[in-house]
Amino acid sequence: MPATTARLHAKGLHCPSCSMLITMSVQDLPGVTDATCDHVTGETVVTYDDATLDTAGIVSAIEAAGYRVADARPTRS
Numbered sequence: 511m512p513a514t515t516a517r518l519h520a521k522g523l524h525c526p527s528c529s530m531l532i533t534m535s536v537q538d539l540p541g542v543t544d545a546t547c548d549h550v551t552g553e554t555v556v557t558y559d560d561a562t563l564d565t566a567g568i569v570s571a572i573e574a575a576g577y578r579v580a581d582a583r584p585t586r587s
Contacts, residue, residue: 514560523549
């Protein structure tokens with residue numbers, strides 16, 4: 511099954527701990543196979559199974575962690 515990769519830009523990150531919190535929150539979602547977050551750029555890259563999860567679910571997890579998502583673009587790989 512092809513994976514989908516979403517690139518999201520979060521606002522409000524200040525340090526590596528912010529990146530770690532977002533990464534851990536997203537990695538816990540069902541269907542996620544990989545997640546990374548860069549606190550300098552605010553970019554979060556998530557690879558997931560779109561039969562299990564959608565971009566809205568990822569955005570919700572990031573917002574629940576206390577950050578705002580400014581942009582989200584899913585692409586199929």
